Amino acid sequence: MLTVDFDRLGLQPGERALDLGCGAGRHAFEMYRRGADVIAFDQDPDELSGVREMFAAMRQAGEVPVGAEADVKEGDALALPFADGEFDRIVAAEILEHVPADLALLAELVRVLRPGGTVALTVPRWFPELVCWKLSREYHDVPGGHIRIYSDAELVSKAEGAGLVYDGRHYAHALHAPYWWLKCVVGVNDDDHRLVAAYHRLLVWDIMRRPRLTRWTERALDPVLGKSLVVYLHKPEAAGRAG
Template sequence: MEPFALHARRPSNQECSRCDNAQKPADHRPQTLSHSDDMMKFLKALRKREAAQPPQPPQPQPAATKSAAGIGLKDMVLSGWMNKASGELMSGFPVGPEDKLLDIGCGEGGYALFSARRGAEIVLADIDAGKLEIARQRLEAAGAVKVTTLTTDAAPIPAADNTFSRVVAMEVLEHVDDPTAFVRELARVTAPGGLILLTVPDERIENIQKQIAPPVYFERPNHIRIFKRGELAKIVTALGLKIELETQYGFYHAVWWSLFWACENQSLSPPWHPLLEKWAETWSILLDTPDGMRIKTALDTAMPKSQVLVISKQP
């Protein structure tokens, strides 16, 4: 259907589009211009007021880049991921040489790579043996101290109780039949005082994906459930675990995935379709503006890619 404005009847010289008076539309033109002038004055005054405020200290930011992969990484770092200075994989989830970390559903090891570089002992677990081998080689090439692999569906996890000081399961729970049993199993293998990092796709972007992604995206073994806001937190607390951080991130990634389906013959690896590269370039320009971080934060809250929980197992 064409936009409504294309079907609207144009006002005649005897009729005004903004009132019932039989006058020429031009009679109201000075008033319209006055509104525009007032708005421009307001915006100029607002800019002057902001300029008068004391400047804020510059925030450290990753170097700008125009590649889609680079912008995605930059956006994650700005959201609290992979903080080299603090050694945190995510805010509130530090990793160091003293840790033994289990990455469930690790894929090709992208997130485990950060923890390996921090000197942690890494146990990679995935149902796909081929991806596990790629991940193992990737971590060892990066100088990982110790890497082992487990080919498993994590039901149960082939590890003893209280084995790991850190457990990671990113974008995994949406694939499992029984989320409560899965989180209980994660807690079993976590040592007292240890931390668990969970992420799941946010319900808002998942409901958008349902309208535009191929049906197989929401069929086994892919996404078989959508977590409502607060649903995962209820599962965690019911199991006696403590929530240390509950947040969300990833407006950039939410839009990226929405655009992905419009790109013919696009794989999950570069070279990226021009549409995805242009979106990355647009986001990079935004982040480099004075208000970029403030706008990013608002958009991350409004339509995030993922919900994030950092939880602890009490001693």
């Protein structure tokens, strides 16, 4: 399930791309399929082990263009082990809401992005996220959980303050917002609840089959109920090190 529109990001084969806070690697895998030289970066070695295995499986299955490369790197997003301007494209999906020092993370992100490079930032959208917080403290008040709710204006303002230029935004995953509201009502960890399990089966079916009806429905609902906010920005050609 992709949140970022890679055509909008401008990703081209052969470009150096960073999936910052890659988690299970969904965006890194898509960048690899598109022929980028990808680094999947995270602080969780178990997640990275799975991502590395998937990269190898993709290569073995011939799912990536000749010459495309991919690797994983473990570390701290506040002290990235990369050179200034090393990456053409960066994705930071659903990470900023977890990080107390979000401004420092943005400064590091800008540092390793080349002048003229682009970035996609995704966070939970304000209204669907606020509903989750109101329904369940357990949803966010856990170790490593969400520590803030971004408005569109706050996210753009912080990114611009770090030296990026705003290019546009969209919302995604409207069908997932009610699922999380339901989980918050019955218990965030109660995945076996019959209503939660039934909704989860619907989402898996939708992701795997991508029927026209649900695609059209979600596109119509995204502007109102989209669970994720996706912001696209670029680093000015004349920019030096931000922060």
